[in-house]
Amino acid sequence: xxxxxxxxxxxxxxxxxxxxxxxxxxxxxxxxxxxxxxxxxxxxxxxxxxxxxxxxxxxxxxxxxxxxxxxxxxxxxxxxxxxxxxxxxxxxxxxxxxxxxxxxxxxxxxxxxxxxxxxxxxxxxxxxxxxxxxxxxxxxxxxxxxxxxxxxxxxxxxxxxxxxxxxxxxxxxxxxxxxxxxxxxxxxxxxxxxxxxxxxxxxxxxxxxxxxxxxxxxxxxxxxxxxxxxxxxxxxxxxxxxxxxxxxxxxxxxxxxxxxxxxxxxxxxxxxxxxxxxxxxxxxxxxxxxxxxxxxxxxxxxxxxxxxxxxxxxxxxxxxxxxxxxxxxxxxxxxxxxxxxxxxxxxxxxxx
Amino acid sequence: xxxxxxxxxxxxxxxxxxxxxxxxxxxxxxxxxxxxxxxxxxxxxxxxxxxxxxxxxxxxxxxxxxxxxxxxxxxxxxxxxxxxxxxxxxxxxxxxxxxxxxxxxxxxxxxxxxxxxxxxxxxxxxxxxxxxxxxxxxxxxxxxxxxxxxxxxxxxxxxxxxxxxxxxxxxxxxxxxxxxxxxxxxxxxxxxxxxxxxxxxxxxxxxxxxxxxxxxxxxxxxxxxxxxxxxxxxxxxxxxxxxxxxxxxxxxxxxxxxxxxxxxxxxxxxxxxxxxxxxxxxxxxxxxxxxxxxxxxxxxxxxxxxxxxxxxxxxxxxxxxxxxxxxxxxxxxxxxxxxxxxxxxxxxxxxx
Numbered sequence: 050x051x052x053x054x055x056x057x058x059x060x061x062x063x064x065x066x067x068x069x070x071x072x073x074x075x076x077x078x079x080x081x082x083x084x085x086x087x088x089x090x091x092x093x094x095x096x097x098x099x100x101x102x103x104x105x106x107x108x109x110x111x112x113x114x115x116x117x118x119x120x121x122x123x124x125x126x127x128x129x130x131x132x133x134x135x136x137x138x139x140x141x142x143x144x145x146x147x148x149x150x151x152x153x154x155x156x157x158x159x160x161x162x163x164x165x166x167x168x169x170x171x172x173x174x175x176x177x178x179x180x181x182x183x184x185x186x187x188x189x190x191x192x193x194x195x196x197x198x199x200x201x202x203x204x205x206x207x208x209x210x211x212x213x214x215x216x217x218x219x220x221x222x223x224x225x226x227x228x229x230x231x232x233x234x235x236x237x238x239x240x241x242x243x244x245x246x247x248x249x250x251x252x253x254x255x256x257x258x259x260x261x262x263x264x265x266x267x268x269x270x271x272x273x274x275x276x277x278x279x280x281x282x283x284x285x286x287x288x289x290x291x292x293x294x295x296x297x298x299x300x301x302x303x304x305x306x307x308x309x310x311x312x313x314x315x316x317x318x319x320x321x322x323x324x325x326x327x328x329x330x331x332x333x334x335x336x337x338x339x340x341x342x343x344x345x346x347x348x349x350x351x352x353x354x355x356x357x358x359x360x361x362x363x364x365x366x367x368x369x370x371x372x373x374x375x376x377x378x379x380x381x382x383x384x385x386x387x388x389x390x391x392x393x394x395x396x397x398x399x400x401x
Numbered sequence: 402x403x404x405x406x407x408x409x410x411x412x413x414x415x416x417x418x419x420x421x422x423x424x425x426x427x428x429x430x431x432x433x434x435x436x437x438x439x440x441x442x443x444x445x446x447x448x449x450x451x452x453x454x455x456x457x458x459x460x461x462x463x464x465x466x467x468x469x470x471x472x473x474x475x476x477x478x479x480x481x482x483x484x485x486x487x488x489x490x491x492x493x494x495x496x497x498x499x500x501x502x503x504x505x506x507x508x509x510x511x512x513x514x515x516x517x518x519x520x521x522x523x524x525x526x527x528x529x530x531x532x533x534x535x536x537x538x539x540x541x542x543x544x545x546x547x548x549x550x551x552x553x554x555x556x557x558x559x560x561x562x563x564x565x566x567x568x569x570x571x572x573x574x575x576x577x578x579x580x581x582x583x584x585x586x587x588x589x590x591x592x593x594x595x596x597x598x599x600x601x602x603x604x605x606x607x608x609x610x611x612x613x614x615x616x617x618x619x620x621x622x623x624x625x626x627x628x629x630x631x632x633x634x635x636x637x638x639x640x641x642x643x644x645x646x647x648x649x650x651x652x653x654x655x656x657x658x659x660x661x662x663x664x665x666x667x668x669x670x671x672x673x674x675x676x677x678x679x680x681x682x683x684x685x686x687x688x689x690x691x692x693x694x695x696x697x698x699x700x701x702x703x704x705x706x707x708x709x710x711x712x713x714x715x716x717x718x719x720x721x722x723x724x725x726x727x728x729x730x731x732x733x734x735x736x737x738x739x740x741x742x743x744x745x746x747x748x749x750x751x752x753x
Contacts, residue, residue: 058475096433127629146748186650186651187650187653191459197586199585200594201594232639233550234549234634234635234639235638235642241552241635242552242553242635253453257608266638266639266642267638267639267640267642267643267644267645267646268643268645268646268649270643270646271643271644271646271647271649271650272646272649272650279638282586283586283593283594283636283637284635284639286586286587286589286618286619287584287586287618287619287632287636287639288619288639288640288643289619289623290618290619290621290645291619291623291644291647292619292622292643292644292646292647293618293638293641294617294620294621294622294623294624294644295623295643295644295647295648295651296647297620297623297624298537298538298539298624299647299648299651300651301539301653303655316667316668316669317562344702384612
């Protein structure tokens with residue numbers, strides 16, 4: 050029997066915490082074969098009755114009391130200084146202490162990033178972590194990064210993101226040789242900023258043993274033209290939220306089509322016996338809720354701040370997949386290649 | 402009776418030109434009450450038989466022969482130097498000559514922009530034109546700009562885009578006081594680049610008599626949190642294409658749901674009598690195909706390069722709506738406010 054995976058959970062992070070968090074954890078247990086255990090960090094007085102509500106949850110859970118929690122609007126630097134001993138801090142620290150395999154929080158993104166960097170440290174060769182999102186594609190998923198950790202990035206950081214994202218995709222989505230693209234605008238005459246063109250040149254020159262396909266456009270993400278799409282955190286965040294908004298809009302239209310007329314209602318009644326539920330699930334942004342921080346010595350998953358229980362359960366699934374995957378070793382392999390590249394670049398500079 | 406509106410059309414621009422262009426123009430005539438006339442610019446030997454194919458098209462069309470056409474991959478500067486007398490050049494020039502009310506092309510975006518600037522000139526107070534897209538919203542449309550003309554913009558250009566976009570939305574989508582937002586990432590701690598924060602401050606300080614609501618996020622575009630969403634051409638282009646890709650992906654899922662099982666097929670058969678066609682139309686990126694160049698002395702509409710006849714007909718509808726609207730006078734009014742702002746800023750600088 051496989052030993053249970055331990056998920057360390059910031060039970061106080063998120064707009065509807067702690068109720069949505071505990072309910073999500075309970076929901077995630079249902080029908081699960083892989084054994085999991087939870088470490089909940091937060092206010093024990095609030096958490097105990099919530100855990101007790103769900104049959105079977107108490108038996109796999111440990112509540113570790115904390116007094117403090119990180120404010121949703123706290124600045125990252127502030128959070129690092131003031132959050133020691135908070136639910137978020139302790140959730141991440143449990144990984145470092147070897148008490149848990151992966152940490153999950155729906156709290157303040159910037160604070161979680163800053164705290165994770167301080168506690169877990171960056172992997173050698175990575176300068177800033179990136180947030181990777183698994184993006185629905187015609188078959189399976191694409192990987193998009195960065196979706197919000199870094200508003201402004203240098204060309205060499207985009208190269209790091211390519212390396213991190215390729216390892217993530219191979220480990221989590223199972224492609225042996227993921228293809229990688231750099232997000233850009235398409236017209237020949239508007240080939241993006243200098244920074245993107247420089248990143249393209251850097252990746253090509255780096256001899257990373259990566260299946261790099263050059264520039265891709267916004268519509269290539271959903272069509273999975275490449276498995277991995279690399280971009281800065283500003284563009285990636287806007288692309289992700291735009292896609293969520295579009296899915297929601299189209300979902301509203303579909304609801305109208307299925308409820309606005311008698312024929313629609315009849316069709317919906319027939320469909321709901323079959324494929325409509327699957328369609329609804331696919332279109333639900335909650336079914337892809339969970340950004341993974343890449344580049345740290347450990348796995349941290351960020352759930353949407355506004356998540357409900359169902360969305361949080363998705364983040365736990367993603368965390369489980371990450372912990373069960375060869376992700377950290379894939380990253381090590383990729384980073385070794387990146388560090389070869391830096392060594393070569395330095396050697397070339399020393400010669401030049 | 403209203404005099405016919407004259408649409409000046411680059412019949413040679415676009416991947417499937419001239420057939421898709423002429424077919425689209427013929428499609429657009431069907432069931433139309435407003436009288437229109439076409440000026441087709443292009444190779445007469447190719448255009449004449451295409452026009453003759455459609456009953457009723459020849460009677461409202463004039464073919465103006467051109468020998469040259471702008472290459473889809475030509476650089477803008479090159480295009481301006483070498484394209485005099487091309488179908489694109491002449492299509493735009495017909496507006497300046499007073500022969501047509503609006504010009505439409507599915508050709509090279511950068512070249513069309515450069516040619517339009519040279520022939521029509523920018524309006525006083527505008528430094529660069531922007532491309533505005535009408536974006537499907539729960540009710541009606543949002544306006545998003547820039548969706549591809551300017552990869553890098555300054556904060557003051559974003560202010561100009563706000564002014565242009567607000568006038569466009571009022572004229573074309575009929576809101577008396579459109580609300581305006583600036584596209585950004587949401588987390589408190591990652592409030593976008595300095596350039597976006599500067600633009601936000603500039604708009605607030607400018608006293609533009611505009612209903613400016615501050616920052617919006619990617620998912621606010623489709624939910625129409627504000628009527629107008631302002632961004633740079635890099636981010637806007639990626640957001641637009643990401644939304645198109647998402648709509649296409651969800652459309653594919655819907656097709657699967659409606660054809661993958663017997664119940665799905667029955668539901669589709671019932672639905673197609675009712676609301677499915679409307680849903681399909683709403684989800685079809687071709688139904689919103691047409692970016693409008695704002696900031697020029699004249700109206701130029703850009704269709705997707707890869708457009709088919711149906712998509713090109715949409716661009717003609719957008720061109721007609723623009724020509725019939727109070728757009729140019731709304732822009733004049735807004736620009737007067739912008740120029741007041743510049744005058745005040747200069748006066749303040751002189752004092753300071």
